[in-house]
Amino acid sequence: MDTSQIEKQIKDIEDEIFNTQKNKATEHHIGKLKAKLAKLRSEVEKRKGTGAKGKGFAIKKSGDATVGLIGYPSIGKSTLMNCLTDAKSRIGDYFFTTLDVIPGMMKYKGANIQILDLPGLISGASKGRGRGKEILSAIRNVDLILFMIDAQNFDNLYLMIKELYNSGIRLNQKKPDVIVKKTGQGGINVTATVKLSKLDKELVKSIASEYIINADIIIREDISEDQLIDVFIQNRVYVSAIVIVNKTDLIIRDEINFQLNNIRQSGWKTIGISALKETNLDKLQEMIFLELKFIRVYMKPVGKKIDYNEPLILKEGSTVEDVCKKLHRDFKDKFRYATVSGPSAKHDMQKVGLDHKLKDKDILTIVISY
């Protein structure tokens, strides 16, 4: 089948879903159509060489985490970028001032946070408008997305979210807790360890059968139909996001608060700022820092004082082994034991191994053999 035939099929299925009334009798049929649709869409993406592995900007990741700043053109992304980081990104009062990715480093509480100032994202980006595909492919690999919208136009937010959704980016969602074990025979077997309120096992089977023939599927979370489909499509990524409302200097406070509350009620973390007047930027920095869920670990070299000035910045869930890797490539091989005091320790100077999970503000000593 050539691509235009697939696109025709996509259109037909979209129409059919649109024209089918959703009820108990039709839900299996719709589920199956949605599964087919997702499969065809990802096939088109693959053929066009876009989606997950599209041609992208050349970005060198650095620092302890990378954050992507996106939003409609002329919303103030570069203005904010220049306030928060050492970068000098061009600012203009016309659309598409920024045409490339400009990276900059924000230093905050000992963490080096890389921020990427991206060109404006417009409606239709996921289908390739503007440099849409490249922008979307760049933000697939970040640790956090900052969505910037204009205080005078909140609707943009929902347009942008849709573009991201269409390109396979799932915001503030965890990867569905579903295990798919391919088997050689026996068809599809579904087990659920929790009560499923949005799906029944037959529907799971009929969706799964669009992708696999034999498998044991274990569902450990009360997921929706769309989440189940995501399990089978390869290019999904799960990234957290914060909504930044900029240019709050241009509208009255009551109006801003009303809109911020609306956004919060839709389940998003949000903050109002003015990049131009530099208001609320300290709160924004703190929010970014917290959202990245860093932990700080203070090192205490054997026989020396604790280094409180330069904590190691690690991602949440890091182990002693991760620290070794960060310090020196030989450390893991020469590792004998470590001692830890603080939140993750049962008592002061607890002796631990490489797999010990650290917590924020732990004090760690690593003992290696020479």
Ligand SMILES: Nc1nc2c(ncn2[C@@H]2O[C@H](COP(=O)(O)OP(=O)(O)OP(=O)(O)O)[C@@H](O)[C@H]2O)c(=O)[nH]1
């Ligand atoms: N009033 C007001 N103007 C702002 C604010 N932040 C940015 N601006 C203005 O908005 C215009 C666009 O700013 P940029 O930072 O270039 O916007 P951008 O989002 O990077 O735009 P593109 O690179 O084209 O996507 C400039 O004229 C800024 O001075 C703000 O908080 N308040």
Ligand SMILES: [Mg+2]
């Ligand atoms: Mg810009």
